[in-house]
Structures are given as structure tokens and as C-alpha cells.
Amino acid sequence: MxxxxxxxxxxxxxxxxxxxxxxxxxxxxxxxxxxxxxxxxxxxxxxxxxxxxxxxxxxxxxxxxxxxxxxxxxxxxxxxxxxxxxxxxxxxxxxxxxxxxxxNSTSVAELAIGLTITLARHVIPTHNRVQRGEWRRTQGMQLSGKTLGIVGLGRIGKKVAVRAQAFGMRVIANDIAPDAMFAAQHNIEMTGFGRVLEESDVVSLHVPLTDLTVHLIDRAALARMKPGALLINTARGPVIDSAALAEAITTGQLAGAALDVHTVEGRIDAVLAGLENVITTTHLGAYxxxxxxxxxxxxxxxxxxxxxxxxxxxxxxxxxxxxxx
CATH class of the missing domain: 3.40.50.720 (NAD(P)-binding Rossmann-like Domain)
Known part of the structure; x- marks a missing residue:
């Protein structure tokens, strides 16, 4: 050639x-x-x-x-x-x-962990209040001792798992082609998708966008999540039904979400704009x-x-x- x-x-x-x-x-x-x-x-x-x-x-x-x-x-x-x-x-x-x-796996995994900490400790809304002259603390969530559920234990998901365990988190995961050896070596419990949703304090998405994963996180999936849980998406925007997510946030079913990816690249979904406990970034994972x-x-x-x-x-x-x- x-x-x-x-x-x-x-x-x-x-x-x-x-x-x-x-x-x-x-x-x-x-x-x-x-x-x-x-x-x-x-x-x-x-x-x-x-x-x-x-x-x-x-x-x-x-x-x-x-x-x-x-x-x-x-x-x-x-x-x-x-x-x-x-x-x-x-x-x-x-x-x-x-x-x-x-x-780019390491960079994306680091962002996923960073977003988790930022969301769990209310860093952005607290910063915004301080900038407005308000000095008020918000009680956050300690990650140590909590359960992280990883959907998609591939190259990025594995690196997220190892980093989360360094914080003392229990890690469970779901994958259509599980790496049993890696899971055993790192004490990660492979389980069903539904159980990941139901047991996790934090759910982190690391799946490719395919016909099977479009709106994988829909209204039914969000309803199965642990009340007050956090949702992290550094995968692809359409994996989440944004309207259903906005509803879960506003009703208090979820405590917050952090999204590095969006339904359409380059703009936030209108239904999520202005929600204080939704962090949005500009597809920075590999950047x-x-x-x-x-x-x-x-x-x-x-x-x-x-x-x-x-x-x-x-x-x-x-x-x-x-x-x-």
C-alpha cells in the first residue's frame, strides 16, 4: 500500500x-x-x-x-x-x-474517580456558594466502605475498580463477557445488571454505545437503583435516558449524577440544565x-x-x- x-x-x-x-x-x-x-x-x-x-x-x-x-x-x-x-x-x-x-484508559478512569469524589462531597455547589459569599457546609458521603457498581468491566472499568478499592470501596460489576481471572485476582464480584443497580452506592458506566446499550439506564433501571445513589457516566451519552435521569434527580431517587458525555456531542441535554446535583463536563475523559x-x-x-x-x-x-x- x-x-x-x-x-x-x-x-x-x-x-x-x-x-x-x-x-x-x-x-x-x-x-x-x-x-x-x-x-x-x-x-x-x-x-x-x-x-x-x-x-x-x-x-x-x-x-x-x-x-x-x-x-x-x-x-x-x-x-x-x-x-x-x-x-x-x-x-x-x-x-x-x-x-x-x-x-486512554488511565485518563478516563481517573476522571471517573474524580467525578465520583466531586459528586459525593458536593464540591461544585459548595464552591459556587462560597463564590457568592455564602459559607455553608453540606454533608457528603464517604466512599470508604461503600459499594461501587461497575457496568462494563473492560479496560477502563478495570482501572476504575482498582482505584476505587484503594479508597476502601467494595466493587461489584456486570459485563457481557466477564474476565473471571481479573475479577478473582482483584476480589471483584461479577453479578447481574439488576443487582449492580440495587446494591451500589455509586454506579459507574463503562460500556460501548451499541444497539444493546442505548438507554441501558432508563426509567426502569433508575427505579431499581439504591435510593440516594450516585450515577457516573464517562462512556457515551445515549447510554442514559436523560429525561428519566432528570426525573430521578428531581424526585430524589438519585442523589446526583456526573456526566462527561451527552446525548449530542457539544451540548447538555436541556432537561438536565440547571440541576445543581448534576455535574456536566465536556467529554474530558481522554483529554x-x-x-x-x-x-x-x-x-x-x-x-x-x-x-x-x-x-x-x-x-x-x-x-x-x-x-x-
Whole structure:
């Protein structure tokens, strides 16, 4: 396979030119987007243009891109999660799609723990009151001795579990493909989804967005949660039914929620706006210097591996390997 150009859509990656040095050393031109991000389908296709490879972040990777960019042979995600990728359309055209498995797990896990502490101790509303000149303390919840329920004990969920145990939390978890060895080694009880909801003081979501997980946390699931529990979502916004969550918060069924992801990327759901005990952040999970460098370097490595004739690590459509001539 011949690659002469790589188009890079996340503008912030311009801060890490050293990550692209291996490509440039091979004479490959690297173009980094300095405008809108994420881009709509038409803008993305215009930016990618005649590039044979693209490193893409949050942009929607659809059939439109493949149709408008016939030279494109490789799409390297610089983040995990494939919900923004039409993998079937890519595979139909023989386009290789890679993802940097595990490269951002630590950063996301740290944010999940940070949000848990922030929510449990009412840090943000207390800060806001102090800024208004009010000096009033709010009784919080100690994490030690409490139960953390993890939905999705994958790469990120495992790191959350270990960090929560360092605080003295009991950890239970649910996963469709449980890693029994890891669970046994770390004293994590694998159990049913319903029991995780019913027994946990804090529920932390770490599942991919699929047809099975859209509104996994719906009105019925929220009703099963322990009264006064906390809900943390650093996975994908549509995993939670926002209207049902707003109702559970306002009625007091839940004591609070912390959301790093939202139904639509770039804006908070209107039903959650203004709720004091709902923390919202701007999809910061993987947004650390360390994570950005790691995911970018893995994306670059995958392109180099393909150039060298090796199946890349993190190839999401292995049936397309080896690539078409």
C-alpha cells in the first residue's frame, strides 16, 4: 500500500508534532485541521481530500466520506469507541479501520474517580456558594466502605475498580463477557445488571454505545437503583435516558449524577440544565496530554505497520486484511 498523505482532524494534535515525526521521516505529508471540529460529513470529506490515510477523532466517519474520498485506504481513530464509525461501509470498500485500544484508559478512569469524589462531597455547589459569599457546609458521603457498581468491566472499568478499592470501596460489576481471572485476582464480584443497580452506592458506566446499550439506564433501571445513589457516566451519552435521569434527580431517587458525555456531542441535554446535583463536563475523559500523545502515537504506529505489511494492532475489521492491491 502506498501512502503519501495523512489528514489529521483533531486540531489539538498540532501541539504534538513529535508524534507525527515517524510519518514525515518517510516523506509522508501530514495535514492537521485548524478549523471546525468535529466536522460535518461534507467538511470532513473536503478536508481529507486525496489523502490515503486519516487520523480521525470525534468526527462522524460515514459512507459519505468514503464516497467522496476514493483514495482513502486507512482510517486510524485517535480515540476508543466505534459508535462514530460506519464500519460496514468501510469494510465494503476495503478501508482499514484501527483504534488505539487501551491508550486512554488511565485518563478516563481517573476522571471517573474524580467525578465520583466531586459528586459525593458536593464540591461544585459548595464552591459556587462560597463564590457568592455564602459559607455553608453540606454533608457528603464517604466512599470508604461503600459499594461501587461497575457496568462494563473492560479496560477502563478495570482501572476504575482498582482505584476505587484503594479508597476502601467494595466493587461489584456486570459485563457481557466477564474476565473471571481479573475479577478473582482483584476480589471483584461479577453479578447481574439488576443487582449492580440495587446494591451500589455509586454506579459507574463503562460500556460501548451499541444497539444493546442505548438507554441501558432508563426509567426502569433508575427505579431499581439504591435510593440516594450516585450515577457516573464517562462512556457515551445515549447510554442514559436523560429525561428519566432528570426525573430521578428531581424526585430524589438519585442523589446526583456526573456526566462527561451527552446525548449530542457539544451540548447538555436541556432537561438536565440547571440541576445543581448534576455535574456536566465536556467529554474530558481522554483529554489529557498523556492520553492524546498515546492515542496519536498508536494511530501513527498503525499506519506505519500497514506500510510495513503487518496487520496493525487495534484493527477493527480484520476481514479486510491483507488490504486490496
Amino acid at each position: 502506498r501512502i503519501t498523505q495523512v489528514a489529521v482532524t483533531p486540531p489539538m494534535l498540532a501541539d504534538y508534532p513529535e508524534s507525527f515525526a515517524p510519518l514525515r521521516e518517510r516523506g509522508i505529508a501530514v495535514r492537521i485541521n485548524d478549523g471546525q471540529y468535529p466536522m460535518d460529513a461534507q467538511s470532513l470529506a473536503r478536508f481529507v481530500g486525496t489523502a490515503e490515510a486519516a487520523i480521525i477523532g470525534l468526527d462522524e466517519i460515514s459512507a459519505i466520506l468514503f464516497e467522496m474520498c476514493p483514495a482513502l485506504r486507512v482510517v486510524a481513530r485517535n480515540g476508543v469507541g466505534m459508535d462514530n464509525v460506519d464500519l460496514a461501509a468501510a469494510s465494503a470498500r476495503g478501508i482499514l479501520v484501527t483504534t488505539p485500544l487501551g491508550a 489529557t496530554r498523556e492520553s492524546l500523545i498515546a492515542t496519536t502515537e498508536m494511530a501513527v504506529d498503525s499506519i506505519l505497520q500497514i506500510l510495513d505489511g503487518a496487520a496493525p494492532i487495534g484493527l477493527m475489521n480484520p476481514a479486510c486484511w491483507p488490504p486490496r492491491a
